[in-house]
Amino acid sequence: MEERLLSLQEAVSRYVHDGDVVAVGGVGRNRSPMALVREIVRQGKKDLHIVGREKGMDFDMLIGAGCVRKVSFALVSLEEFGLAMNFRRKAQAGDIELDEHACNSVITSIRAAAMGLPFLPVKGMFGSDVFRVSKSLTEITCPFTGERLAAVRAIKPDVTIIHAHQADKFGNVRIQGSPFEDALKARAADRTIVTVEEIIEHEEIRANPHLTTIPYIYVTAVVHVPQGAWPASCDGYYESDREHVQEYASSTKTPEGFQEYLEKYVYSGRS
Amino acid sequence: MADYSVAELMTVCLAKEIRDGERVLQGLYSPMPMIACLLAKNFYAPNMVFINTADTIDPQPREVPFSTAGPALQENAVAYIPLYQTFDLAQQGKLDLIFLGAAQVDKYGNTNLSVIGPFESPKVRLPAGAASAHLCAIMDTVIWVPRHNARVLVEKVDFITGQGYLTGGDAREKAGIPKGGPRKVVTNLCIMDFEPESKAMRLVSTHPGVTIEEVKENTGFDLIIPEKVETTEPPTPQELEFIREIDPKKVRELEFH
Structure with missing residues (x-):
């Protein structure tokens, strides 16, 4: 096992490249890898294809900062704080x-x-315009039963970014609450960067292997970033910072407001 | 003046749509459905299974969170279940009901959370439908609408994100999605269901103080008005007490601000 502890700056500059497919962990504003998102913005990464299920500020910030070419998603929203305005503006402008x-x-x-496969089938989807307009979904027939199914094209992340609770210096990671599909994203990617609240001793991992949710074989870099999900929540450590998300929502009403937000909270160097 | 809010009334209405023993999924940004699931389990459906976007089974939070995937939805849960395993259950026919929000709902219960205007050049790009396009095709849904007006309740949605009864009648069967569909639509004015033959939306009950005329005026299509329209039962003091105790910060009111 190699030690995989890096700084935020090193991890992103080494392992996130312009044009990468980037899978982003967390759901809504819960355990979102916000410190990594801010570092990607600071380093001005370009042409990323970001992938996630139900996303919020993380996607909206990357999109607004001009880091993104393509978005694979099922929802981008600030929940009770309304529409994700950068997402909305760039989508409406065709950017x-x-x-x-x-x-x-x-x-x-x-x-x-x-799973190392080019596609998988899912049920449902027919009758929805999401299926009709999608370039990632197409109808197939089961060769055994004749059932009509939707085939979903695989999305292979070049890099997955996750915020988790604990890891050792070798990258044995513990997610201690809601799992979301973060482990799946790590297993699918060529490289995975994990920020954690705490670095724990390797012996502790060895003593409790059942608590390891992402073993080192899937992890490229570990970065120690307490509060690394802020202003999203990290279960067991802190709740989401609603006041800050409200400030983000208000500031992103205009592109100028968003630039001011970036100056204040991202470019000024807060991790 | 009623001694309850419309959010409280809607929460109770949503809870009563859950049948005992059902497995129910509550999604993201679903404050009233989240509270409705907890209410149902405590009042009318003790054997329902509450699954949610915090990826837990049967949590018992002391206080509900603002984000409906928030950490409080892990308290006293029996297990974690990653959402994709809940979808595996759905594909086996072992998930019974989801609650669904929408920017537009049409007379056949199709829902739009994607775009206003054309998909490629939208007038308004909306957040998208989360689980809708998958789950609405294979299981039952209950749709909730906090603002019942003619811009939300429309003749035809701009884009079908979540499948309702499509063009009505046997359109779901023809499209290859015979199972499931919307059971009810619960709004701030009334409760509606779908007429069994045409699958068009039909008024069931108006909330206390709301007239049939008011519902018709605020609906953008010809709603079926049956001969008998009930008045929705108001929340009981016990139901209100439960809601206010687990939701002291009024998360239930978020969609009415």
């Missing part, structure tokens, strides 16, 4: 390519990649 999915079809596209 980003939208690969709209249902939750299960976008998860299945990652599941296929994790």
